[in-house]
Amino acid sequence: MSSVTVHAPATIANLVCGFDVLGLALNDPYDVMKLSISETPGIRIQHNDVYNLPTIPEQNVAGVSLLEMMQELDSHYGFDLVIEKHIKPGSGLGSSAASAAGVVVAANHLLGNIFSKEDLVRFAMAGEKLASGVKHADNISPGIYGGITLIRSIFPLDIVSLTAPPMYVAVVHPQIEVKTSDAREILRKEVLLKDAIKQWGNIAGLVAGFMKNDYGLISRSLEDVIIEPVRSMLIPGFDDVKKKSVDAGALGGGISGSGPSIFMLCEEKNTALKVEKIMKDIYDNTGLKYHTYVTTINNEGIKVEVNNH
């Protein structure tokens, strides 16, 4: 039986102004998944973690993504999947996307890389639909392509890999659960033209800032006038973290995905460490449990290791 082990990274969707269109992959944390291909049909899932997630394939985002892929295969293979989750579900760090993207990358490897990266995103979006009710690709794409990606269009898929200057990312994950489906439900369905103009100026500015290695432009563009004012109300300490981090020299930041995690981009490692300290001080005062990370952008994306038996 052949098997591979993949490291599926956490991802930060939206990158403040780019709701559903921008995302980046992180070097830490990541899930570890072992996938084996066998001649016994069906998908068998085991979770070696503390999150009590469903193991029935149709209820697990990894199972649903793999089923989507299997519909396009002629042969009737079976798969055994062991998931060791380190990215807490409902963290805003792309926990569901890590499972959905990780499993299709692993299966593609076992099948001889017959599918393109774009195909893999298409399969994994079925997992995101299960988790959040909507097919969005802003977490899955950076996992599969690595680095920072722009989803110019979802139907049909048009994914653009962006380059960016080196940056450090400080993240705080307050231990409250915000389900992506709930955090989407509370959003207004219409936007004012004046807000839309600000928002698309910021998205264009952020993409240009990444591509031109222009930290000043990146910093000025990290502003969200549409989603953040609504969702930030669900996150205790949000305004404080953001203001004090920017005062300490962070380029800017905001809600990671749909929250509750908050991220800050920094040019220097020292600044990211200062921001982490600010995050810790603020959450120590709230009494909420939390976890922090200081990490960098993962340009490689999901890492595949072949297991030798």
Ligand SMILES: Nc1ncnc2c1ncn2[C@@H]1O[C@H](COP(=O)(O)OP(=O)(O)O)[C@@H](O)[C@H]1O
């Ligand atoms: N393999 C899986 N990994 C993570 N979440 C899963 C998985 N399978 C099903 N889910 C469900 O998906 C939801 C978590 O997704 P979501 O709210 O988008 O969190 P996140 O922001 O961390 O991705 C939870 O309801 C969880 O039960």
Ligand SMILES: N[C@@H](CCOP(=O)(O)O)C(=O)O
């Ligand atoms: N664009 C989505 C991203 C959700 O990310 P997650 O990490 O919270 O699953 C949204 O903002 O709803």
